[in-house]
Amino acid sequence: MSKYYxxxxxxxxxxxxxxxxxxxxxxxxxIDIEKDLCCWRNKKPGRKLIISLASAAVW
Known part of the structure; x- marks a missing residue:
């Protein structure tokens, strides 16, 4: 089976x-539709940021 990205x-x-x-x-x-497949995470310690792109109104 072939796979394409x-x-x-x-x-x-x-x-x-x-x-x-x-x-x-x-x-x-x-990945824009699948919940929790793609998200943004804050790399700075002490700050929490997790945004699921599928459910956010970011787009």
Whole structure:
């Protein structure tokens, strides 16, 4: 089974492509939608910052 990682800047159609591939029967994972798959973490000690990109209104 081949696996592909599609990347690009905002607005280039990655999610649209994933939706179309899913319609055609391919298994896809969109990190913008999957809860807790992608998040931001604060690297400075003593400060807590965890934002799930799927649920945040960051976009």
């Amino acid at each position: 599609i990347t690009g800047i905002s607005g280039t159609g990655k999610s649209t492509l994933a939706e179309e591939l899913k319609k055609r029967g391919f298994f896809t994972i969109d």
